[in-house]
Structures are given as C-alpha cells and as structure tokens.
Amino acid sequence: MTETGLPASVEAIRRVREDPHRLGHRAHGPAEIIAGAGHGMTGPASKRIIVGYGFWIYLLSDIVVFSCFFAAFAVQRGATAGGPTMDQIIEVPRVAMQTAVLLVSSYTCMLSFAATNARSRLWTQVFLAATGILGLVFILLELQEFAELAARGITPQRSGMLTSFFGLVGLHGLHVSAGLLWLGTMMAQILVKGFRPEIVHRLICFNLFWHALDIVWIGIFTIVYLMGAG
Amino acid sequence: MFGKLDLSAVPLSEPIPLITSAVVILVALGVLVLITVRGWWPYLWHDWITSVDHKRIGIMYCLLGVLMLIRGFADAIMMRTQQAVAINAEGYLTPEHYNQIFTAHGTIMILFGAMPLVLGFMNFLVPLQLGVRDVAFPTFNSVGFWLTASGALLINISLLIGEFARTGWLPYPPLSETAYSPGVGVDYYLWAVQISGIGTLITGINIVTTVLKMRCPGMSYLRMPVFTWTALASCLLIVAVFPVLTATLAMLTLDRYVGWHYFTNTAGGNPMMFVNLIWAWGHPEVYILILPAFGIFSEIFSTFSGKPLFGYRSMVAATLFICVVSLLVWLHHFFTMGAGAAVNTFFGISSSIIAVGTGVKIYNWIFTMYGGRVRFEVPMLWSMGFIFTFIIGGLTGVLLAIPPADFVTHNSLFLVAHFHNVIIGGVVFAIFAGAEFWFPKAFGFRLYAGWGKVAFWCAFIGFWVTFTPLYILGLEGMTRRLQHINVPEWGPWLYVSVVGVAILIVGVVAQVVQLVVSIRDRELLRDVTGDPWDGRSLEWATPSPPPFFNFAVMPNVEGEEAYWGIKLRAIETQQLAPEPKYAPIEMPVHSPVGVYTAFFATVFGFAMIWHIWWLAIVALVAAFAGFVVFAWRDVHEFEVPAEEVARAERARRASREALLRKLSEEGALP
Amino acid sequence: MSNLASDEELPTGVLDNREDHSPGDEPLEDAGHWVRHANLGLTLSILLTAGAFFLAGSNIIYGPAVPIALIVLAIAQMGVHLVFFLHITTGPDNTNNVLALAFGILVVFLIVIGSIWIMDHLMQNMMPTRMEDMMQMQP
C-alpha cells in the first residue's frame, strides 16, 4: 500500500508488461475531438437534435398512456351494464369528418414547418393558423358528439363501456386542446421573437406532437368507431 | 369556499400524528429561522433551489430520499412494535391509524425514499461518467426534482390535515373507490403519486436522452461505465411504465371524482383491470430501483478489487435482458386471482428467467474479485453484505414465482420478507455503499470509516434479525397488513423482529454519527486529488467536488474505463497530458421555474384533494402562465470565461501533479 | 441549406455532417422537396382512410375479416405518417429514433396484448354468467 491512495494503479502499472494487449483497454486509435452528433465518436449532439430526440421519447411515453386507455376500452367493450351498446352511439359520418379535418391539419402542420425551414414567417404563421383552425373544428365536432350523447342520457357514468369510450376519446380530445393552447403560444412567440433557434426547436416538437396525435386518432377511429360500428 | 376542508380535518383526538407533525413543523420552523438569521437565503436560492446543475439536483434528490427513508423507518418502527404488543389485544394503534401507516410506509419508502435516491445517483453520476457538462434538459431536470418533492410534501401534509389512504401501497379498488374509502386518504395518495410520477417521468426522459445523445467524444456505447448502462436501462423502464402509472391513477381519479366506472364493482367497472395495470407498472418499478443498484455495485466491485469489471459485455447484456424481460412478468403478483394455468405458467416462467440475468451479474462480480486486490473499505462491506442478502432474497423471489408455491405464500409475511430482503439487501445497501463511495466526490471529503463499519454491521445483522422471523411467520400462515394478531403462537417471532428493529435503529444512529463526525473532521478527511479510491471512470477525473462545468475540456475517450486509461498513461509517462487550450464554456442559467411549477402543483393537488375547485383552476392557470414566462425568456445560457476555466483546471492539474511527484518520491514506480 | 442560419452550425466530422437526425425535423433538402413529400403522404393517407371507411360500411369482403382489414389499413396509415410526416427512415442517421420507436411499440404491444390476454382468461374463468349456463344445463 502506498500513501497516495492509488494502490491498484501503481501495482497495475508495474505489471503492465504482463498484459501487453491490455485486454479490454485497447485504444481505438487516436481520435481527434469533434463536436457532433452524439454517436459515440463525435461528442454530444447539437441542441436541435437533443431537443427533438427528447421530445420523441416523451411522445413514446405518451403513446403508452394511450395504450392503457386502449386496453381498458378493449376490456370493457362488452361491459354495457344494460345500457347502450357501441353501435348505438356511433355516428360514422361525423367521424369521417373529424378524420378528414385532422388529417388535413397534419398536412398543414407539416407545410408550416417547411415554411419555417425556408425562413418564411408569413407562411409559417398562415399554415400554423390553418392547423389551429382545423384542430378547433375537430374539437368542436367532438364536443358536439359528446353533447348529443349526453342529451340522450349517454354519459360515462352510465356503464363501464361508456366510461372507457369517453375516457379514450376524451383523452385524445384533451391532447388536441392542449396542442391548440401550445400552438397559440408558439404563434405569439414567432410573432414577437422570430425564428430563434429555441423557437425552431419548439416548432419541431410541436410538429411531432401534432402528427403523433393524428397517429393516435388513426387507432381510435379504427378500433373504436369503425370496428365498434360493425 | 374551502371545499371539504374545515378545522375538523386536523385529528385533534389522535396524539401520535399531532405530536409528530408538531415536532416536524417546529423543526422546519427552526431551520427556516436559522437560515434567515444566518442570511443563507440568497445562497440557498441561487445555488440550490433554482439550480439546474445536475450535481446539485442529484444531491437534493438524495437529501429528499434520505428524509423520506427516515419517515418511512419511523412508520416501520411503529408497525413492528404495534404487532408485537397487539397479540390478542388491540395494541396502541387503531385500525384506522395502523392501516394508514403501512400504506404510507410502502408508498413513501418506494416512491419517495428509494426512487429519489436512485434518481439522485443517476443525476449526479451520469453526466460525470459520460464526460459531459450537464444532462440534456437541465431546467426540466429541476422541474422533475421539484415535482417529486411536491408529491412528498403532499403525503406529509396528510399527516396533519385529513388522513392518508388505508388501502395498501397499491390501492386496489373497489376498496379504494369512493364507496369504500369516502375520506380524502386515497385522494392524497392519488395526487401525491401522480405529481411525483410525472416528475420521475421527466427525469427518465432526461437521462435517456443524455445517455443516447450526449456522450463525450469517443465514449461509444461499449465504453460507458456499467452504472451508466444501468441508469439507461432503468430510465428506459421509467419511460415505458411510468405512463402506465399515470394512466391507471388517472382512471381511478376519474372514478372517484366524477363517478366513472373503470374499476368500480358496479355498472360494468372492472377492478381486476386496475390490478393488472398497476402491476404492469409496479413490477418494472422494482427493477427501476434495483438496476442502478446493480450499477453501483459493479463500480464498487471493480474499483475495490483493482480490476476491470469481469465480463463487461455480459454485464451489459444481462442489464438489457433484465430490462426487457421485466416488462413481461407482472402477473406474478396476482397468480392467485384466477387467470388459470396457461397464463400462470407463462408469467411464472418469464419471472424466473430474470434470475438468469441476475445470476450472471452475481457471478461476474465474484470473478471481478477473483485475482484482485480486494480492499475492504466500507463500500465493499456493503457490497459483500449485498451479495449474501440479495441471493437469499432472490431465491425466495423465485419461489414466489412458482405459481403453486405462491398459492400458499401470496400476501403472506413470507412475501413481505422477500421484498424487504431484495429491497433492503439490494437497493438500500447499494445506496449506503454508493453514498460512502461518492460522498467525497460530491462534498470533497471522505466519510469516517469507523462509524461506517458500525452502521454496516448493525444494518446487516439488524436486517436478518428483523426479517428472518417474517419468513418463518409467513410459512406459519401469517398474512400481511394485520393490525392485531389472533394467534398467540406467533408472538415470539414478532418479539425477535422488534429486537432486529432495535439493532437497525442503532445502525441508523451510527450513520448519523458518522456524518456528524465526518463533517467535524472534514479537514482530516479531505480528498485533495479527486480520486480517493483509485477509481476507474471519468467522475474521478474531476476535482472533488467538481466545478459546476464538470470538465474544463471534454475528455477524449480512447478505451474502456476512460479515467483508468488516462491515469495509467500519466503514471507511466510520469506526466499529465499536455495542457489543452481553454475555451469559454456555455452553461445553462439557473431558473426558478422548477420550484415555481412544483409550488403550484402542490397547491393544485391540495385543492383537488379537498375539492376546492376555484383554487385548483387558479393553480393551473398560474402554472401555465409560469411556463409561458419561462418560454419567453431571452437568456438561456451564460458564458464561463476561459480564464475561469483555466484557473479551475490548473488547480486540478496541480493536485494531480503533486500526486505524481509523491508517487515517484515514494519510489512506488517501476 | 434550408435550415435556419440562426441554428448553430453543424460541424463536419468523420461522418456525414448530418449523420444524426431527430424525428420530425426535416433533413437537409430544399423546401420544395418537403412539400412534395407532404403531398405524397397526404395522398396516401387519404386513400388509406377512405379505404377504411369504405370497407367498414360495405360488405365487399368476407364480414368477419373486416376488422382485420381495418387494422391492417390502420397500421399502413400509421406507417405513412411516420415516414412522410415524421421522417422516420431506415437510414443510419435514424438508428436511434427507430430503436426508440421499436422499444415503444414493444411496450405498447406487451401492455395491450398482455392485458387483453390476462383479462380474457380472468373473465372466462370467473364471470358468473358462466355459472348461469351451467345451472341451466343441470337437470
């Protein structure tokens, strides 16, 4: 033992010749320091990529939340407790409408980001506004649906099936509403601050969020509405 | 105006919670007064509360965890003594009170004790081990921590105002539905756990992104220290299953608040679905705790054996194996619910397969010591205690994973003994081992080893004396969560268990004494080199404590065990690497958004618990406003001038050079 | 370079300077490219959605197989969204994104399928209506 508190290193260095290969400690050739993409050799990724990736991970976890509500719906589909059944509460035309609206909004959202990349504030705002309006229409349609159901006495309190139906669809609606709030905030930020890096990063995230909601909606209209109606 | 809240919410007739809260409040007030008198507020505010430095946040996480462990331990003492005196008698705790205690104990220990500690270690270590300056999202990191603190605060408020849940740490419906639990206890549980769960999710996302996207140059995946690997695996599990917790609690909340029927026992609700979903989170949750613990032990075994970890790749493979397989075993917590033989077989086998991954780790640790120079410093003692304790706990886990055996041990004290065996022997021992190990890194001086050894032996012996009787009682057919006992024959074992708790108390005291003594003698125990244990990974390349920017220049990693390589080269050539060119560093500015959000989260939770709707809305709006203000700020980063970087780095180099000189003076070198 | 000048300059290293890429971000191309991309995505989505709604309302294929067809169409459409709107590709710059996605899909799959499987068995074994049937069978 030495006084220096490095017993192992000192001993190891003495015997370095015992292991000329330095098994497990071979250097992979001298690499110059490069900042870059975080793939191991190059150091941390740029902020833009970190932000996008972090948000991607968040989205995956959000999808897991949805998957629980999907599972609950699958399990409680038949639990009508003597109340209305799925095919009695579904109106396919409205859902078709909602789907169309949301799909187009995804498209405009993507155009808005193309505009951002082309550094056009005007078109970014225009397409964001279009996205927002379409999202709003979607929400209004959903509210209309819920209101009509409620008027017929069909509420989540009625049965397990309705609970899981309203829960799943409502959760998506809640996400869209939150997205609208976010979108409004972003538009204000662009207006005031222009395209700073952090604002562009947030726009990337918003883009991701909006498309992910569309993906969830595909699941909902297929499993809840189309398959429920049949 | 105040919803369900009025003065009668305070349990004036129950002395225990009343006195406890009075003491806690007095102590807290005392601390606040002290801070004010000493004028420490600015320091606290700028350097801790609003800090976004991952090391500070890590330390605060650990502090929170330790406080909550103590609270949970107090609950444990009450439970053990109650059961010892309540044999054919009522004991000193009524059912209402006792049932709150075990619920609070389980919830607090797992979600507010062990979790913050584990997250704290990850926060503190991952960027250091990766050779970078911070986590991916420093400000969100602060939000995550403070949300967890907010949940912990809510739980502790329930001690004085209202009550806590009386359902067990996983509130199975229908018992937890409004019909059977009309009080606010379950609501406290729901909001506290929900809020802190979101905080945990944020931290999980943060660390996954950090590990995947922010490694220093040359730090390829297979060069990452094993602790970082386990942190990654653990955080992947967080990202995968905490949303399940969020969803499940949200469903129960909807049942309770607006009369929906996810889990009610009427109108098509399905309580079994809750059990299913909560364990889909609950099981991976325990692996979220144990994986980083494995990481801690890996670092310790290799450092104190003076050898690289044996079978590094196997270790990484086993970690990822456990991570994935742990996602498909959750049914083993309800084998006895009646899903039938096919389902039980599948989940039984997949559960026991986890033992393969764990076994590989155990053997790799043993072979790490093989051919080593094993130094029995305190962290190493904990690690040896862990090997023994955890293997036994794992064995009983595998027993429980055999459905026909679980049919007679489910919910028995055998189960209680199993999970304390793996949690205390695994997670808690790891935390103490890791605390001894990295304390000098965090604070600049070592902990006094003598008291550390006392603490270890008390914990180790105390653990076995406390929990061996529970194994036996479980085999005798004693079930868990009993407020009093109707079988006098069980008495002797319960007394033995109390003796064990007494030994544990001595251990806790020893730990406190160790801290006090070490702080007193900190100059003697000072770690001047930054590498007190002859370490191997990059955190030991920094001074103790590290500067807030961690590394003056990002290390350029050229092999496994990055720091070990650097160190050996320095010793071999008897000089440090040539001095780099110093450049200014951009660091994130501190931000109050974390505490701010958490404050309103607490208010929101409290308002929801007591049905004070207006206040809940106010809190939500305020939180959103806070975020907008935060999003509007212009300055995100500040620049550390090159001179400051150079100054810090030169001091570090000087201490390392002194060390090299000393080595050659001693003639230790070949 | 269509990305913003205000964003930090991406360094050139041993690998392609854009060797990494985050989901939702648009890799280096001109704006026209992305608009064409979006148009294609939109067209495909419309076709798939219309197909789903059409199938659900018709009896053009074997009735019991309709749900299967719907699910296949949904998966296809999710794929279209991922590729055309989120720019998830199989390129090396996307490895991490795809891995994360795969992990997410695995988790979703395990939770949904696992829950349905478990709950199905529980209900099969223990729904009291099953007893009702048995009681009726008794003489």
Add this chain to the structure above:
Amino acid sequence: MRVVEVNRQLVSKQALRVCRCSVLGLLSVGLTSCSGILAPIGPVGAGNAEILIDATVVMLVIVIPTIIVAFWVAWHYRASNAAAEYLPYWSYSGRIEAVVWSIPILTIMFIGGLIWIGSYRLDPFRPLPSRDPTLEVEVVSLDWKWLFIYPEQGIATVNQLVMPVGTPVHFSITSASVFNVFFIPRLGSMIYAMPGMVSELHLQADRAAQIAGLSAQFSGDGFSDMDFEVRSVPDAEFGAWVDGVRGTGPTLDQAAYSELLKQSHRVPPSSYRAADRGLFHAIATQQIPPGPGPQPEGPGHAGREVSTGGSD
C-alpha cells in the same frame, strides 16, 4: 392428480414431514412448531408444500456454493494477502462466461418445468380426483366476515366452515364488497374473492382437525379479524352437524342478508337453518347490490373516515 399419486403422497407423508421440519428448522435456525403451510393436512397443501420445498432445495444447491465461493474469493484476494496472485488486467474468459450463463439457465429450466407442471396440476379450478362425491360450498366474503352457503344441504354459516374428511370440497367464491382472498393455510391454495366474479377452488382435508382460515387480501378496517374456524370432521359427524344446524337458528333470507351486508367487526361464528338457493347466484351476478361500505360519517371529521360503526 391421479389417485395413485394421492396415495403415494399419503404414504410418504411421514417422510415428507421430517423433510419439511428440517428445512423449516434450517430456515429458523431453532425450534419451531410444525404448523402452517409446511404442515398441510390435505392433498392440495401437500402438493404446494412439496413444490416449495423441492424448489428451495434445488436452488440451495446452487446458491449455497455460490455464497461460499463469493466469500472465499473475497477473503482470499484481500489486499493484505500477499500470497494471492494479482491479475490487474484479467477481465474476460469465454469459458467462464459460458459456465456463468449456463448454471442459472439450467436451474431455471428445471424450475420452469416445475412451474409448468405444477401450475396445471394444482390449478385451483381443477377438480380433485376422488371416488366420493364432491361437496359444494359457496363462499361470500363480506365486510368483515365470511358467509358459507351449503347449497346441497340448504344451510349457511358465518365465519365457520365444517367439511367432511376425505371428501373433496368445491368452493365457489365471490365477494359482496371489496376484494378478499380465501385461504386456509393448512389445506393449501388460496384464491381471490371478487365482486361480480366467481372464483373456484378445490380443497380436501385428509384428517380431522380444527384449523383456521383467513382472508389474505387486505379489505379494510376489520380485516385483522376476518379469520374463520375450519373443522374437518368424519362423515358421520358432518351429517350430524348439518342436522344440528338445520334445527336451529334463523333463516338466511333477504332481510338477514342485508343485515350481513353492513360492515361489522369480529363477528362470532353462527349459522342459518335455511338459506335461499339462489342467493349466491344473486350475489355473484350483483342482482343484490354489493355492500354499502362505511355509513355516512358523523359531523366533524372532514375528509377523515372514523371507525365505521358495526359491533366491535
């Protein structure tokens, strides 16, 4: 389980008990009474216990050497032992890795087989083989007591279960409030009692005994006293007991049942002369709504539940 096997188990019971006691002794490092789940008095419990012990022994065979080796290695390679070689670079060996993976895999392969076979053999839903006709018992868990209905005998009991020796008993189990677990440790397997569900369990007592049953799932404030007495009695005595019950006590009609539904602690064993035949079915299908839970709290306990009435 084939009849032969049951017999074999009966014969080897004595040997088994010795084995059990020694394992238990090993665990407790001291004296202990042989009771509880390692002293079963029926075939199901015997199966459970045998599997538990077998698995323990098999794993101990791996685990004990592992622990010994761990401590030996740590001790031998202690820093102060100059005699031990130091291999500062040795960190990989393909052969050792192979062994390291195979030991647990092989063990788990055995355990896996045990799980597979055991899960099917001891599935609670699976009837026990026997020449005797099976006795039907319907079990309802209430807040906080157990109701046993003997549909064939037309009687019912609370907190006491009497069953004939050597006769398989088929329990149909439901709950009229929250979850509970029906468990008689010395007879073996437990199973959940859940509202709106009927779980099934087959148990058998091989000798006359007076043992205890309990709830193994926390169900609220009265949970600690949710134990019930179980008596396994010879056939003749069982008949006599049934006759005795038929001759006394009240009948279990709607009114009596709604009294039971209310929460109450520490309910002494009692019996009903007659029980409604369709009662269990009505409870299980929730035609009779489940128990109401705690009654509205008195004033002055905002948000806090206080002791919820009932006899104590």
